[in-house]
Amino acid sequence: MLVASYDFSLVLTSLAVAILASYTALDLAGRIATARGLAQSLWIGGGAVAMGIGIWSMHFIGMLAFSLPIDLGYDVPITLLSLAMAMLASGFALWLVSQPQMLRWHWLLGALVMGAGISSMHYLGMAALRMQPGIDYDPLLVGLSLLIAVAASAAALWIAFRLRWPGPFVRMARLGAAVLMGTAIVGMHYTGMAAANFPQGSFCLAAGGGLDSAWLATLVGMATLAVLAIALLTSVLDARMQDRVAKLNQSLAQANLELTQLALHDPLTKLPNRLLLEDRVGQYIEKMAREGGHFALMFMDLDGFKPVNDAYGHHVGDLLLSAVGARLRERLRAQDTLARVGGDEFVLLAELRAPNDAVGLANQLIQLVSQPFRVGEHELRVSTSVGIALYPGDGEDQQSLLLNADAAMYHAKGNGKNGYSFFEASMNANARNQLQLLHDLRMALERGEFCLYYQPKFDALNGRPTGAEALLRWQHPVRGLLLPDEFIELAEKTGLIIAIGDWVLQQACRQMREWYDQGHHDWRVAVNLSALQFCHADLIESVADALAQHELPANCLTLEITETTAMRDADASLRVLEQLAALGVDLSIDDFGTGYSSLLYLKRLPANELKIDRGFVRDLAQDSDDAAIVSAVVALGQALNLRIVAEGVETLQQKSFLTNLGCNVLQGFLLGHPLPPQQFIQALERGELVGVE
Missing domain, CATH: 3.30.70.270 (Reverse transcriptase/Diguanylate cyclase domain)
Structure with missing residues (x-):
């Protein structure tokens, strides 16, 4: 028999290639498991080529490590056929581990098929030498090599299937598994080589016209490293891309969850909406x-x-x-x-x-x-x-x-x-009425259905007009002219009062600008502020914008707030009123005497005017308590140097009493009803609105 020898540097190289090919195969299995559709098919095809070349190159590097005292060469068609067998076995293995589950009989059958493919590749590669006489194989060692091939394939399939999903230590596990798989594959190869005996006088028919060993070594080494490097690099880049996509998907899922939470839950209480x-x-x-x-x-x-x-x-x-x-x-x-x-x-x-x-x-x-x-x-x-x-x-x-x-x-x-x-x-009619009124109220501003009426105010002593109070009306297309009592509470409850209040400010300032241009420089227009409007953060800006837009002197505007609103949080009210006073507008405490007031805070408030509630004026002649209250309010206002306005004056007796008491300004049906602006001026010019008897 011819005595064979081995180049141990190439033996170690074949082991390194086997381990690298095994790691690449495990990594590719992970890519294939997470891919879908066409992408999965492309990964299986590309992986079969890379993995097949890796296994095949390990075999041929091992063949190149083997030498005999004769010239050797390799038949090209048979060599390529062995490469094809390696690729087919690799493709089958990658396809098998890409399945959602691997039953035991699938696993065993797959191990047999893959082991047969690897063994065929090995023995076809040996046949590419075309030895004459033929190689004499030891049956026991051949059987052992086949058994190693099947066992190595079974282990490879099981490991690849278990390690295909990403995890915290999966790369380290794949590296350890690649060392075991590479060692098993190399073991199979060199067991098969040990089974080959070459009789004395043997010669290689492929030595002359086949592939030269030196040239083949260079080709196999370069091609293998290139293919495996490209495959591994592609896999790593794809893994990173998938990680980024996974993080992006996680972020999108979290964003969708938050959007769903916002869409279906109240942001304040976190309760369902x-x-x-x-x-x-x-x-x-x-x-x-x-x-x-x-x-x-x-x-x-x-x-x-x-x-x-x-x-x-x-x-x-x-x-x-x-x-x-x-x-x-x-x-x-x-x-x-x-x-x-x-x-x-x-x-x-x-x-x-x-x-x-x-x-x-x-x-x-x-x-x-x-x-x-x-x-x-x-x-x-x-x-x-x-x-x-x-x-x-x-x-x-x-x-x-x-x-x-x-x-x-x-x-x-x-x-x-x-x-x-x-x-x-029976409650249905009222509920539907309220619902319809709310719907109409939301559209009233947009449709221009609101309007302002103006009730005149007169100097109590000389009867000259001093201005007017702007009173909101709603010209409803079906219900007719509605007074504030019929819709203001609903506007406050829904928050619509803020937008409505801003509109009133703008319209009242626009109208006062017209009167100012007509020569009424000593007039003031009064606008009521609701409690919600008074607490709103944009109130100061809204008032300033209305004055600026209509170029109206600030002292032509009087803002009325109720005593209850002013005293509910006196410190906060003081801050707001001071900012309004800084703009130069007049401030009036409306409905004075109906709530609870602290004289200390009242003294600090930058008010210009106290307005006596109509409830005290109504029964002035019959109720001595009301007369006493009005007298006290007038005295208090005079002591604080405030203008005193009495509203609700409906009789000459009331007018005379309030004038003699010292009220500065009077307002009521006796002197004039609320009217639209054009009729207001016409009535004044005709003498229909009078402040004296």
Whole structure:
């Protein structure tokens, strides 16, 4: 037999190539497992080429490490066929590990097929020598090499399948597994080489016309390193890209979750909003249709919230709303839905065993809300009015149930608040009326349906006009001319009063500019500020803009705020009034005497005018207490050097009494009714509006 020898540097090189090829194969398996569709097919095809070349090159580097005392060469077609076998075996392996699951019989069959492919590649590569006489193989070692090939394939498939998904230590695990797999593959190769015996006198038919060993060594080494490097680099870059895509998807998922949270929940209390509530009501309706049963919608409106909000500011009001929501959510059943659907409005959706259970639940809500709330340094108390709509019976869909529960809540408020009321059909008309009025009110500004009427004011001593008070009217297209009492409360409740108030300021200043240009330089136009408008952060800017836009001297504008509003949070009111006074506008305390005033704060307020409430003026002749109050207010105003205005003057007796008492300005139906601006001027010119007898 010919004595063979090995170049151990090439043996080590073949081991390194086997380990590199194994790691590349494991990494490619991970890429394939996460790819889909065409991308997965391309990865399998490209991976089969790279992995096949890697295994094949390990085999041929091992062949090149083997030498005999004769010239050797390799037949080209057979060599390429062995390469094809390596690629086919690799492609099959990558396809198998890309499947969602690998059953045991799939795994065993795959190990046999892949082991056969690798063995075929090896023995075809040996056959490419075209030895004459043929190679004499040791059957036991051949069988052992086949067994190693199958075992190595089984281990490779199992490891590749288990390590295909990314994880915290997956790269280290793949590296360790690649060392084991590479060693097994090399072991199979050199076992197969050890099985080959070459008889004395053997010669290589491919030595002359086949591939030269030296040239083949260079070609195999360069091609293998290039292919494996490209495959590994591509895999790493793709992994990074997938990591970035995964992070982006995670960010998008988180953003979608947050958007969903914002879309379906109230941002202040984190409770479900009206949209989510209506969806859950719909689910309950479907459930009751299938299984039978009852549920209640309980519409809650906080009694006394607006004074708290006005007195302590919106920040404290928001904290109070959050505290109410948190307390109700903690004490109610987990399966019930508590939603915030408006400013201080909450709705509870609760399944009932029997309709009468709604009474106990409503009483529980009232009791929970009536207990004091600790908000910062304040102890606050509110109550709630509850309207109850039951299903089935009080509505067939979400909208009708909510509308009817709302109607019942208004009925509970009308009955004295801090109680509950079940919906009755008679409430529907009023509820629909309020809903339609609210819809019309939202459109009134856009449609130009508001207008201002002006009631004249006269100097009490000489009867000369001193200006007018601007009074809001709504020319409703169906209901006709509406007075503020019919819609202002609704405007304040919905916050529309802010936009309406800004419009009133602009229109009153525009009209006063016209009168000023006509020569009425000593006139003032008075505008009422609602409590919500007075607390609004943009009030100063709105007043300044209105004066600037119409180039109106600031002292031509009088802003009226009620005594209750001014004294609710005297320190905050003082800051706002000082800013308004800095603009140069006149400030009037309206309805004076109807609320509680601290003389200390009243003295500090930069007011120019006190306005006596019409309630005191009305019964001036019959009620000595009213006369005493008016006298005290006039004396107080004179002591503080304030202008005194009396409104509601309707009789000559009232006019005479107030003039003799020392009032500076009078206003009332005796002197003139509110009129549109054109009629106002015409009536003055005709003498129909008079301030003297």
